[in-house]
Amino acid sequence: MDTLTTIDINFSAALRHEVVADPTSDHALLEATRTGDEDAFAELVGRYRNPITNYIYRMTSDYDGAVDLAQETFVRVYRAAERYQTTYAFSTYIYRIATNLAISELRKRKRRKLVSLSGFFQARDGGEPEEFNPPDLKPLPDTELVDAERRNAVQRAISTLPEKYRAPLILRDVEGKSYEDISRILETSEGTIKSRISRARGFLREKMTAYL
Amino acid sequence: MRKINCRNIRREIEEARSADFLSAAARSHLEVCAACGTLSRQQIKLRAILSSLETVEAPGDFDYRVRSRLAAEKRMGTRVLLFTNFSFGAGFAAVAAVLLLIGSAFIFVSFRTSSNPAVADGKQNAPPPSVTTGPGEKAAPINATTPDHIQVAEVQKGNEPRSIDSGRSPQRSLPKALEPRREIAGVRTPRRFGTLDQTQMGARVDRLADSYPTAAFPINASYQPLKLSVDDSRGTSRTISLPSVSFGSQRTLSQTSSPLIASARDTW
Numbered sequence: 001m002d003t004l005t006t007i008d009i010n011f012s013a014a015l016r017h018e019v020v021a022d023p024t025s026d027h028a029l030l031e032a033t034r035t036g037d038e039d040a041f042a043e044l045v046g047r048y049r050n051p052i053t054n055y056i057y058r059m060t061s062d063y064d065g066a067v068d069l070a071q072e073t074f075v076r077v078y079r080a081a082e083r084y085q086t087t088y089a090f091s092t093y094i095y096r097i098a099t100n101l102a103i104s105e106l107r108k109r110k111r112r113k114l115v116s117l118s119g120f121f122q123a124r125d126g127g128e129p130e131e132f133n134p135p136d137l138k139p140l141p142d143t144e145l146v147d148a149e150r151r152n153a154v155q156r157a158i159s160t161l162p163e164k165y166r167a168p169l170i171l172r173d174v175e176g177k178s179y180e181d182i183s184r185i186l187e188t189s190e191g192t193i194k195s196r197i198s199r200a201r202g203f204l205r206e207k208m209t210a211y212l
Numbered sequence: 213m214r215k216i217n218c219r220n221i222r223r224e225i226e227e228a229r230s231a232d233f234l235s236a237a238a239r240s241h242l243e244v245c246a247a248c249g250t251l252s253r254q255q256i257k258l259r260a261i262l263s264s265l266e267t268v269e270a271p272g273d274f275d276y277r278v279r280s281r282l283a284a285e286k287r288m289g290t291r292v293l294l295f296t297n298f299s300f301g302a303g304f305a306a307v308a309a310v311l312l313l314i315g316s317a318f319i320f321v322s323f324r325t326s327s328n329p330a331v332a333d334g335k336q337n338a339p340p341p342s343v344t345t346g347p348g349e350k351a352a353p354i355n356a357t358t359p360d361h362i363q364v365a366e367v368q369k370g371n372e373p374r375s376i377d378s379g380r381s382p383q384r385s386l387p388k389a390l391e392p393r394r395e396i397a398g399v400r401t402p403r404r405f406g407t408l409d410q411t412q413m414g415a416r417v418d419r420l421a422d423s424y425p426t427a428a429f430p431i432n433a434s435y436q437p438l439k440l441s442v443d444d445s446r447g448t449s450r451t452i453s454l455p456s457v458s459f460g461s462q463r464t465l466s467q468t469s470s471p472l473i474a475s476a477r478d479t480w
Contacts, residue, residue, distance in 0.1 A: 004439075049275070053270040054269075058265070147264070151264070198223075
């Protein structure tokens with residue numbers, strides 16, 4: 001899956017006019033960005049920086065890398081603003097770019113076999129390395145402690161999923177996207193997406209039996 | 213029949229956003245089917261956990277960093293355009309590595325060959341090994357045709373090589389000073405059992421005269437023999453005449469008959 005820069009399906013003129021008519025819509029902001037309006041692009045960045053950073057972080061389990069990739073996502077959006085066609089929702093477009101960047105990063109990591117801190121904490125079953133979580137010495141109430149431990153366990157379990165299961169699961173259960181949006185973002189049929197999400201959940205259920 | 217029903221209900225559970233969106237038929241099935249009920253409960257908990265994951269926020273200077281990157285890209289301008297689509301694949305890297313390896317091997321071999329021209333030129337072009345005995349004297353060639361037959365040039369008047377059939381290995385029959393040194397010829401055997409063609413190497417020549425210039429050592433010794441008279445107090449006396457001691461160089465220089473012979477004639 002190569003990095004996407006444009007969406008090539010044409011948008012009907014009437015719908016295009018309707019979408020761009022709202023000056024605060026994503027499409028209108030991108031149109032303004034095309035004409036050189038820097039503030040419009042800043043508004044787009046402000047809207048999507050947290051969701052995109054969060055999504056890439058859930059995919060890669062690396063905050064600094066996620067921030068870098070999120071910035072790269074916006075740079076690519078800006079660079080491809082001239083070629084952008086308002087065929088789908090802007091969120092679909094930007095999530096697709098982010099997904100491609102995250103998957104590319106995961107593949108690069110596999111190829112390079114980077115030695116990192118997390119490399120010293122390999123999973124017992126030979127899976128991907130577990131996240132390094134130094135103990136927080138601050139006393140926590142029991143409920144917070146249990147919740148924090150559960151969140152860490154979920155993140156570890158997600159990071160062991162194959163990328164083709166990981167992306168649809170995060171988009172569905174973490175980001176709350178619809179099956180239709182996910183199939184557009186990942187350019188895969190809806191049936192395949194449902195099947196992959198189902199398998200990913202089954203895998204997580206096995207991993208997290210103690211917490212369910 | 214019930215299996216088919218369970219499969220459909222599980223599919224509905226998977227696709228539903230929450231338990232509230234389940235159909236009435238599915239709800240009634242969950243009340244009677246324990247396996248599907250367990251699956252539904254686990255599914256609800258799993259979704260709750262996943263949705264409870266806190267949103268990671270971008271750093272405060274995110275906008276500034278994006279603008280910086282865009283500004284940097286604008287500055288680079290054409291350079292970015294030139295190299296955007298120019299990437300090196302793994303195959304290209306492998307081919308480049310192989311070419312580099314072949315090139316370095318060729319350079320290494322040519323360097324080794326040039327460092328030993330005698331071996332590179334072959335047997336015909338190699339000068340015959342010889343031993344020179346002095347500055348004005350002609351070099352005497354050594355014919356080393358058989359491994360057991362070695363001729364050693366001696367420093368003599370005729371400068372003719374004297375043949376020695378030692379019957380032993382040629383390395384051991386040679387004096388240590390005349391043993392061919394591999395370092396001189398620039399040939400090193402790479403392995404322990406490597407062969408070395410000694411016929412292609414020039415023999416080592418030691419010019420002792422150059423290393424140690426001759427000097428005269430004058431010895432103040434008389435050619436007169438030493439005479440010793442012994443009297444035994446009964447009227448009998450004897451004279452012992454010891455011959456004069458001389459060295460080889462003195463004998464050569466004096467060109468006279470040996471004093472040892474002269475003195476030994478009528479004494480004692």
